[in-house]
Amino acid sequence: MEMLQIHVGGCLCGGVTFETEGPLRDVVACHCGQCRRTSGHVWAATSVHLDGFRLTSDATLGWYRSSPAARRGFCRQCGASLFWKPEAEPRIAIAAGALDSPTGLRLERHIHTEDAGDYYAPAGAPPPAAGLPDHIGCGCLCGGVSFDLPSAAGDITACHCVQCRKLSGHYAASFDVDEATIAWRCRDTIAEYETPAGGRRGFCNRCGSSLWFRSADGAFSVEAGSVIGPTGGRLAGHIFVGSKGDYYTIEDGLPQSTSW
Ligand SMILES: [Zn+2]
Numbered sequence: 001m002e003m004l005q006i007h008v009g010g011c012l013c014g015g016v017t018f019e020t021e022g023p024l025r026d027v028v029a030c031h032c033g034q035c036r037r038t039s040g041h042v043w044a045a046t047s048v049h050l051d052g053f054r055l056t057s058d059a060t061l062g063w064y065r066s067s068p069a070a071r072r073g074f075c076r077q078c079g080a081s082l083f084w085k086p087e088a089e090p091r092i093a094i095a096a097g098a099l100d101s102p103t104g105l106r107l108e109r110h111i112h113t114e115d116a117g118d119y120y121a122p123a124g125a126p127p128p129a130a131g132l133p134d135h136i137g138c139g140c141l142c143g144g145v146s147f148d149l150p151s152a153a154g155d156i157t158a159c160h161c162v163q164c165r166k167l168s169g170h171y172a173a174s175f176d177v178d179e180a181t182i183a184w185r186c187r188d189t190i191a192e193y194e195t196p197a198g199g200r201r202g203f204c205n206r207c208g209s210s211l212w213f214r215s216a217d218g219a220f221s222v223e224a225g226s227v228i229g230p231t232g233g234r235l236a237g238h239i240f241v242g243s244k245g246d247y248y249t250i251e252d253g254l255p256q257s258t259s260w
């Protein structure tokens with residue numbers, strides 16, 4: 001029997017919601033610099049013909065023209081990375097992390113793997129940490145936010161909690177930083193979103209890039225995808241794996257935890 005396939009989803013704060021009708025393409029993980037910068041790690045998306053796509057709320061939807069050929073859609077309130085719209089095609093790519101579970105999809109391939117970050121491998125175990133940069137530069141895709149950190153990233157943790165999945169579009173990867181050591185170069189377009197537990201997510205309100213998280217107790221972490229160039233870090237483990245999406249498996253052999 002042919003079932004009508006309906007999927008719903010949205011950003012973390014609920015300001016942007018959507019539904020799709022009809023089959024969705026299996027998920028493609030993109031490791032290009034733009035996807036890594038906006039998502040904070042790796043962006044993964046399904047795709048649907050525009051005839052099968054409907055915004056049910058666009059109250060906080062923003063668009064950033066990331067290239068002459070495409071725009072990126074994000075939530076201006078919570079910073080979730082949601083959409084990629086190629087201008088010349090009647091389809092829209094939708095972040096897999098924005099879809100409500102179960103998605104019934106599977107991650108079918110990785111693209112632009114040559115642009116992957118130095119701290120993970122698109123498939124399999126991460127490479128050994130390369131040379132340590134003496135400082136690292138970070139920033140959003142549009143350049144409205146940029147800052148330097150005084151040392152290499154060190155251990156990087158992947159988080160599969162629902163918040164991180166909704167905001168990044170796939171799952172997050174970040175490393176601890178002493179906030180007092182950040183050397184700001186530009187902070188014109190910083191926005192912050194307060195999470196239900198009292199943490200604050202920093203993102204760019206012009207391009208939607210995920211930048212950092214400050215927990216209620218002041219612990220500060222920077223999204224690994226915001227690093228421009230080598231991080232000098234290495235993915236060290238996965239947390240909140242019980243909340244991970246149904247469309248991917250974790251196959252890098254690193255420790256997994258169902259909590260912190
Ligand atoms: Zn939102």
Ligand SMILES: [Zn+2]
Nearest residue numbers: 140142204207
């Ligand atoms: Zn920006």
Ligand SMILES: [Zn+2]
Nearest residue numbers: 159160161164
């Ligand atoms: Zn998380």
